[in-house]
Amino acid sequence: MIELILPSHVAASEAFRDPLGAVLFPSERRLIEKAVDSRKREFTTARLCARKALGMLGLPPRPILPNDHGAPQWPEGVVGSITHCAGYRAAALARTTDVMLLGIDAEPNLPLPKGILESIALPEEQRRVRRMRRVAPEVHWDRLLFGMKECVYKSWYPYTGQRLEFEDADISFDAGVATFTAQLRLPHDPPRRPSTDRLEGRWLAHKGLLITAISLATTSPCKAGDGVSSAAAPPGVHIR
Numbered sequence: 001m002i003e004l005i006l007p008s009h010v011a012a013s014e015a016f017r018d019p020l021g022a023v024l025f026p027s028e029r030r031l032i033e034k035a036v037d038s039r040k041r042e043f044t045t046a047r048l049c050a051r052k053a054l055g056m057l058g059l060p061p062r063p064i065l066p067n068d069h070g071a072p073q074w075p076e077g078v079v080g081s082i083t084h085c086a087g088y089r090a091a092a093l094a095r096t097t098d099v100m101l102l103g104i105d106a107e108p109n110l111p112l113p114k115g116i117l118e119s120i121a122l123p124e125e126q127r128r129v130r131r132m133r134r135v136a137p138e139v140h141w142d143r144l145l146f147g148m149k150e151c152v153y154k155s156w157y158p159y160t161g162q163r164l165e166f167e168d169a170d171i172s173f174d175a176g177v178a179t180f181t182a183q184l185r186l187p188h189d190p191p192r193r194p195s196t197d198r199l200e201g202r203w204l205a206h207k208g209l210l211i212t213a214i215s216l217a218t219t220s221p222c223k224a225g226d227g228v229s230s231a232a233a234p235p236g237v238h239i240r
C-alpha cells in the first residue's frame with residue numbers, strides 16, 4: 001500500500017509479517033547477533049524489503065548497514081529509507097537522479113502515551129491535532145504527527161547530515177487529500193542544503209497503520225514533494 005503515496009519512480013517493498021528463512025549477509029548478522037528477537041525480525045525483514053527494492057531498480061543484493069547515526073547506507077547513486085513497526089516493515093528507494101530526499105515512516109494507528117504530544121509538538125501543531133480529532137476521530141492525529149516528524153527526519157538527515165529536534169519542523173496536515181507540509185525552522189545551516197526547507201508529504205491510514213512518505217524530486221528542486229502535491233493526491237488515499 002505504500003506505493004499509493006510515493007511517486008512511480010520510487011521502488012518500494014513492504015511486508016506485513018516476517019517470512020521464515022530470510023537471509024542476512026554476515027556483516028548484517030554480526031550487527032544484530034546480540035539483539036532481542038523482535039529487533040532481529042524487523043531488521044531482517046526490512047533488509048529483505050530493501051533488497052527487493054534494489055532489485056526493482058535493477059541493482060544486485062548487498063548488505064545494508066547503518067552509518068554512525070543509524071541511517072542506512074545505500075549504493076552510490078541511490079537514496080532510500082526504511083521503516084518498521086508491529087505488523088509492518090517497508091523500504092523505499094530511488095535513483096538520486098530522480099529523488100533528492102526520501103523518507104518513509106510507519107506507526108500503529110493508536111494514541112501516543114500521555115504527555116508525549118506536548119513534548120514533540122509545537123503549540124500550533126497541538127491545536128491542529130485537537131481540531132482534526134473532531135473532523136476525523138478514527139485517525140490518531142497525535143501519532144500521525146509523530147510519524148510525520150520521523151519521516152521528515154529520515155528524509156532530511158541522510159542528505160544534509162543535519163540532526164533535527166522535534167521543534168525544528170512545523171507540520172500542518174490535511175484530512176481530505178491526505179497530504180502534509182513540514183516547514184523547517186533551522187537553528188543553523190546544514191552542511192549540505194537542498195533548495196527548499198519546505199517539504200511536502202503524503203499519508204495513509206489503513207489496516208491499523210499510519211504510513212507517511214516524503215519524496216523531493218531532484219529534477220525540479222524548487223518544487224517540493226515530487227508527485228505529492230495536493231492536486232495530485234487522490235482523495236481516496238485516506239482509507240479507514
Ligand SMILES: CC(C)(COP(=O)(O)OP(=O)(O)OC[C@H]1O[C@@H](n2cnc3c(N)ncnc32)[C@H](O)[C@@H]1OP(=O)(O)O)[C@@H](O)C(=O)NCCC(=O)NCCS
Binds near residue numbers: 070104105169
Ligand atoms: C531514527 C528515527 C527517526 C527512527 O524512527 P522510528 O519511528 O523510531 O523507527 P522506524 O522503524 O520507523 O525507522 C527505523 C529505521 O530508520 C532508519 N534510520 C535510523 N537513523 C536514521 C537517520 N539518522 N537518518 C535516516 N534514517 C535513519 C534506519 O534504517 C532504521 O531501521 P534499521 O535500524 O533497521 O536500519 C528515530 O528513532 C529518531 O531518532 N528520532 C529522533 C529524531 C527526530 O525524529 N527528530 C524529529 C525531527 S522533526
